[in-house]
Amino acid sequence: xxxxxxxxxxxxxxxxxxxxxxxxxxxxxxxxxxxxxxxxxxxxxxxxxxxxxxxxxxxxxxxxxxxxxxxxxxxxxxxxxxxxxxxxxxxxxxxxxxxxxxxxxxxxxxxxxxxxxxxxxxxxxxxxxxxxxxxxxxxxxxxxxxxxxxxxxxxxxxxxxxxxxxxxxxxxxxxxxxxxxxxxxxxxxxxxxxxxxxxxxxxxxxxxxxxxxxxxxxxxxxxxxxxxxxxxxxxxxxxxxxxxxxxxxxxxxxxxxxxxxxxxxxxxxxxxxxxxxxxxxxxxxxxxxxxxxxxxxxxxxxxxxxxxxxxxxxxxxxxxxxxxxxxxxxxxxxxxxxxxxxxxxxxxxxxxxxxxxxxxxxxxxxxxxxxxxxxxxxxxxxxxxxxxxxxxxxxxxxxxxxxxxxxxxxxxxxxxxxxxxxxxxxxxxxxxxxxxxxxxxxxxxxxxxxxxxxxxxxxxxxxxxxxxxxxxxxxxx
Amino acid sequence: xxxxxxxxxxxxxxxxxxxxxxxxxxxxxxxxxxxxxxxxxxxxxxxxxxxxxxxxxxxxxxxxxxxxxxxxxxxxxxxxxxxxxxxxxxxxxxxxxxxxxxxxxxxxxxxxxxxxxxxxxxxxxxxxxxxxxxxxxxxxxxxxxxxxxxxxxxxxxxxxxxxxxxxxxxxxxxxxxxxxxxxxxxxxxxxxxxxxxxxxxxxxxxxxxxxxxxxxxxxxxxx
Numbered sequence: 001x002x003x004x005x006x007x008x009x010x011x012x013x014x015x016x017x018x019x020x021x022x023x024x025x026x027x028x029x030x031x032x033x034x035x036x037x038x039x040x041x042x043x044x045x046x047x048x049x050x051x052x053x054x055x056x057x058x059x060x061x062x063x064x065x066x067x068x069x070x071x072x073x074x075x076x077x078x079x080x081x082x083x084x085x086x087x088x089x090x091x092x093x094x095x096x097x098x099x100x101x102x103x104x105x106x107x108x109x110x111x112x113x114x115x116x117x118x119x120x121x122x123x124x125x126x127x128x129x130x131x132x133x134x135x136x137x138x139x140x141x142x143x144x145x146x147x148x149x150x151x152x153x154x155x156x157x158x159x160x161x162x163x164x165x166x167x168x169x170x171x172x173x174x175x176x177x178x179x180x181x182x183x184x185x186x187x188x189x190x191x192x193x194x195x196x197x198x199x200x201x202x203x204x205x206x207x208x209x210x211x212x213x214x215x216x217x218x219x220x221x222x223x224x225x226x227x228x229x230x231x232x233x234x235x236x237x238x239x240x241x242x243x244x245x246x247x248x249x250x251x252x253x254x255x256x257x258x259x260x261x262x263x264x265x266x267x268x269x270x271x272x273x274x275x276x277x278x279x280x281x282x283x284x285x286x287x288x289x290x291x292x293x294x295x296x297x298x299x300x301x302x303x304x305x306x307x308x309x310x311x312x313x314x315x316x317x318x319x320x321x322x323x324x325x326x327x328x329x330x331x332x333x334x335x336x337x338x339x340x341x342x343x344x345x346x347x348x349x350x351x352x353x354x355x356x357x358x359x360x361x362x363x364x365x366x367x368x369x370x371x372x373x374x375x376x377x378x379x380x381x382x383x384x385x386x387x388x389x390x391x392x393x394x395x396x397x398x399x400x401x402x403x404x405x406x407x408x409x410x411x412x413x414x415x416x417x418x419x420x421x422x423x424x425x426x427x428x429x430x431x432x433x434x435x436x437x438x439x440x441x442x443x444x445x446x447x448x449x450x451x452x453x454x455x456x457x458x459x460x461x462x463x464x465x466x467x468x469x470x471x472x473x474x475x476x477x
Numbered sequence: 478x479x480x481x482x483x484x485x486x487x488x489x490x491x492x493x494x495x496x497x498x499x500x501x502x503x504x505x506x507x508x509x510x511x512x513x514x515x516x517x518x519x520x521x522x523x524x525x526x527x528x529x530x531x532x533x534x535x536x537x538x539x540x541x542x543x544x545x546x547x548x549x550x551x552x553x554x555x556x557x558x559x560x561x562x563x564x565x566x567x568x569x570x571x572x573x574x575x576x577x578x579x580x581x582x583x584x585x586x587x588x589x590x591x592x593x594x595x596x597x598x599x600x601x602x603x604x605x606x607x608x609x610x611x612x613x614x615x616x617x618x619x620x621x622x623x624x625x626x627x628x629x630x631x632x633x634x635x636x637x638x639x640x641x642x643x644x645x646x647x648x649x650x651x652x653x654x655x656x657x658x659x660x661x662x663x664x665x666x667x668x669x670x671x672x673x674x675x676x677x678x679x680x681x682x683x684x685x686x687x688x689x690x691x692x693x694x695x696x697x698x699x700x
Contacts, residue, residue: 022645037562039512080509195554434500
């Protein structure tokens with residue numbers, strides 16, 4: 001048999017039919033649904049008199065527009081409330097399970113899928129959200145789809161997709177202390193560009209990837225879309241199985257044994273060919289910070305804002321100049337030391353328990369700088385509860401952070417959590433587009449420890465020096 | 478019913494920027510509607526309007542010559558970022574039937590096909606040439622796009638061919654309902670659902686996880 005990549009194995013196992021005109025009809029194992037991209041899809045089903053083909057393979061939650069304040073209060077935004085009501089009604093009418101605002105399992109769709117054990121290796125997973133690539137960390141083929149495709153999957157349990165090309169992103173070596181999975185993926189996007197993997201599915205390989213925890217792998221796969229790839233994957237291994245074991249929706253007993261046996265085959269065969277390859281030396285990566293309005297506009301925290309004139313093409317020069325104007329930055333400005341107004345610890349990229357722990361380690365016993373407003377929005381109510389069991393909420397609250405309920409929150413600012421025009425934010429989210437966190441808001445993407453250190457310092461700092469300073473302080477006291 | 482796209486001639490508006498993301502095409506504050514309509518007025522809202530709600534006279538689509546344009550000419554990686562189909566609904570409702578760019582983000586491209594909007598990929602040098610001609614004509618510039626022959630022509634000496642997958646082409650030419658089309662494969666889907674239950678490991682390249690036995694068990698249930 002021809003050696004195959006991980007992607008090809010999962011793809012081949014799900015092809016229902018190959019249309020003579022090109023694409024394949026691909027079977028979907030898990031369809032995740034949220035309130036913003038689904039109402040028109042359900043309306044379409046109603047109009048055509050169609051049902052949801054496999055409601056038991058469909059799971060819904062609310063995350064994008066939900067308030068993160070007191071859950072006992074009514075929702076102030078009437079339009080958002082209508083969208084939440086619509087999902088509740090659709091879930092009820094079509095027999096789809098829903099984790100609503102009152103559920104202890106509510107959370108960002110890409111946090112709760114893995115957390116509940118719904119996300120499993122070898123599956124095809126779709127959701128009307130581009131960060132569905134997150135679930136690829138388990139060796140699933142997981143991709144974001146539009147609302148028409150959501151309707152298509154609801155009605156047929158299949159997706160029409162033309163076979164994408166494959167890209168291997170091999171990350172080798174050990175990252176230095178203070179360097180996280182977020183820095184690795186930002187560095188990779190900086191290298192290949194935001195369209196570097198368009199038309200591809202990325203498979204992340206190499207010892208640096210193998211050494212990552214599941215949550216760190218999710219951070220990496222999450223941002224595949226920021227490199228243009230609809231999906232990113234990592235072959236499942238013992239780390240994956242250990243994470244899944246005992247999760248509420250994971251198989252148990254004989255089914256578990258059988259599943260693990262099958263999952264172990266989900267690896268790229270020796271000699272299998274990728275359409276393209278890129279490599280990254282993790283040991284050479286410094287903590288990353290974005291300076292512009294696209295995730296590819298990123299550099300080391302030790303670096304400075306580039307001069308648009310130094311870019312090779314006219315398109316890039318124009319884009320960089322525009323970005324600097326929007327960001328209120330002058331070429332040559334050091335990134336370290338840049339004063340900030342807001343800090344956002346959250347999003348499907350970096351709001352899992354390990355992210356909160358890493359940020360809390362930096363914050364413990366310190367105070368958020370005067371004039372800085374800092375927000376922690378756990379990725380799910382389960383993450384929130386776990387953090388509270390560990391006392392992390394106290395660490396954050398005592399430092400002056402606001403401790404919120406789960407949702408997408410300021411990652412995209414659909415709810416009340418937004419930046420004011422001109423405010424500069426250190427954010428653990430995934431997109432620094434113009435206006436993403438609020439019109440005129442200026443976003444700098446970074447890792448949770450970097451954002452936490454920025455909150456305390458009131459400016460962007462190199463967390464590696466920060467840790468050193470702190471040790472020195474402790475030794476002196 | 479999707480409006481078929483066979484051929485179209487119209488005025489061109491130029492937005493010569495790379496990496497225009499869907500957050501710009503339709504900012505998030507407009508995503509709360511539960512309908513497919515009503516997004517046109519919010520197209521490029523943060524660029525078209527100043528914070529006080531007045532028109533931004535500097536934005537390309539607010540130039541007098543861009544009025545009534547049905548073809549958008551833009552830069553590489555158009556439609557990157559969020560999967561929001563609202564971006565395509567907004568472009569269509571605003572009046573655009575086709576978008577010309579050197580490249581498109583994958584999800585956006587798929588969303589265009591679902592809504593009868595033709596995303597035309599031309600070579601970077603061809604886009605540059607069309608941009609040059611658009612500017613030279615003072616913005617008074619029209620293009621004809623023929624999907625059957627897969628050609629773009631300005632009637633003044635510029636013509637180029639563009640690629641499109643046969644499946645997408647059929648869909649657009651006939652305004653096909655993709656769900657209806659897929660449901661014609663019902664027997665195959667049902668057979669797949671039955672067949673995966675007993676697939677032996679290694680046969681037909683399938684993995685042995687019993688896919689159709691997979692249920693999302695309710696919490697508290699064993700599986």
